[in-house]
Amino acid sequence: MSEFTAIRKIYNYPGLKTSDYERICSSHEKVIISKGDFLLREGQIANEYFCLEEGLMRAYANSYEGNEVTTAFFSPGDIIIEVASLFLRIPTKENIQALTDCNCWKLSFSDFQELFQNINAFTEWGRTWMARVLFSTKQRSLSMITDSATDRYLALLREKPEILHYAPLKHVASYLGITDTSLSRIRKYISSK
Amino acid sequence: MSEFTAIRKIYNYPGLKTSDYERICSSHEKVIISKGDFLLREGQIANEYFCLEEGLMRAYANSYEGNEVTTAFFSPGDIIIEVASLFLRIPTKENIQALTDCNCWKLSFSDFQELFQNINAFTEWGRTWMARVLFSTKQRSLSMITDSATDRYLALLREKPEILHYAPLKHVASYLGITDTSLSRIRKYISSK
DNA sequence: GTCATTTCTTGTCTTATGACAAGATTTTTT
DNA sequence: AAAAAATCTTGTCATAAGACAAGAAATGAC
Incomplete structure (x- = not known):
């Protein structure tokens, strides 16, 4: 078994x-x-x-x-x-x-x-x-309303870190409701801290 | 019955x-x-x-x-x-x-x-x-990603028009994921057309 | 009917994100 | 290994929406 x-x-x-x-x-x-x-x-x-x-x-x-x-x-x-x-x-x-x-x-x-x-x-x-x-699913729509794109990215990083190694940036970005350009900048900003 | x-x-x-x-x-x-x-x-x-x-x-x-x-x-x-x-x-x-x-x-x-x-x-x-x-519920989070605030407002107007007579603007605005100020401006813009 | 409260609009300024484009890097294909 | 395709970063400029504040309008309380 x-x-x-x-x-x-x-x-x-x-x-x-x-x-x-x-x-x-x-x-x-x-x-x-x-x-x-x-x-x-x-x-x-x-x-x-x-x-x-x-x-x-x-x-x-x-x-x-x-x-x-x-x-x-x-x-x-x-x-x-x-x-x-x-x-x-x-x-x-x-x-x-x-x-x-x-x-x-x-x-x-x-x-x-x-x-x-x-x-x-x-x-x-x-x-x-x-x-x-x-x-x-409800939490997800709430998060789209109350959290910034940066917060949503950090949450995903916490919950499913593996994803970020395997999914191309644009897939992650569209999941977060932003463009890949913006996500690239958010990542840059985060790593600069 | x-x-x-x-x-x-x-x-x-x-x-x-x-x-x-x-x-x-x-x-x-x-x-x-x-x-x-x-x-x-x-x-x-x-x-x-x-x-x-x-x-x-x-x-x-x-x-x-x-x-x-x-x-x-x-x-x-x-x-x-x-x-x-x-x-x-x-x-x-x-x-x-x-x-x-x-x-x-x-x-x-x-x-x-x-x-x-x-x-x-x-x-x-x-x-x-x-x-x-x-x-x-899934449609709702998708709509938060793919539709503009104006589109989301128009959709609500179509689906539950009664609401807009009874709920104060800020309740509607937070449902749409925007501020009441923005919603006020969106309404102004729509009625000006 | 008057006063107080809440709601709505509008102005100004700021900020986050988008659009578009170019170049760098990585991955895939052959 | 070379060529092609996909991915990622960065620059510049545009735009939607937010923050804050003031005043108008509507609603509710007494």
Whole structure:
């Protein structure tokens, strides 16, 4: 069972028993992704989600003016998912791409539903997980309002420092809501202190 | 049953039968709120949510520097809820206050759980609802990045025009991520065209 | 109806960030 | 290894929005 350590950490929840974990873990399928590959592309309907064990990914949308805007970075221990597309069965507006080679564990929507309907503690885990995601998404819009670009950069540096070694500046900049030029200047300013 | 029209609209979902609606509606309790009253205050743990039938409300958080930042406006047909506090049982950082006198239908967390566990289509409705909320929250942070303050103002004007008659400028401005001074100038500029 | 408070507008000046462009550096391709 | 492409930095100038302050207008309290 030790091969499932990463998955178990993601699904860690008080009510889940060992037998539940066995069932949950064995529903996941190991997937190897190469740098640059896509887990999801604009226009598709997501049919699964992925638990990220190793590597880094990013999600981005194309803005009205045609620029890529990074909407999320994923690091090990994150669930890579496009909730709207998976749960509402609508075509996604996001692209999810590997920044490095990655190991993931895939769970199909039908297997998810099966677990969600039959394991009570999994249902609770799901609601809890969703509440946490919603909370951090709200925090993100709040941060866009209350924090300066510099503060947002420093926060990302604290939370996902690995990202800054692997994602090009413009991806990070669009995630922070600024241009790559500005981010370059912010970095210069910070390192000068 | 016609007194429950507002609630039924909120819970409209293919799989729900008439008997389900009866059970759901009768779990809600009518609540009258006066302008200025709070449904939730910072530090409390939410024990219920509210379906808004008539009136307007806003949610706000206090930023690190001590300013009120409006995080949401609610109009009839919306569910007034603080997901993180209700589902994770943690003290909220938000305040929810009535902008006008309001009619709501209250559902306690325990009644919600009872419905969620026993009516299959209600579980699905809940997941769908949550996915939609998460989607619109993500849209909001994207909009903070890709749209100008003027565009964001025009979007709010389109989506919740009533709000602009009842909420003071500074509440609207902080929701848009700008100062009331700037919003005043944006309005002047727009009306001059 | 008057006074006090809150809300809104406007002016001036400052600041953060953007737009555009050029050059330097790094990475990828062949 | 050389060429091409992508990435990053820096310069100059433009612009959106903020800070602060003063006054006008609207709202609420007595």
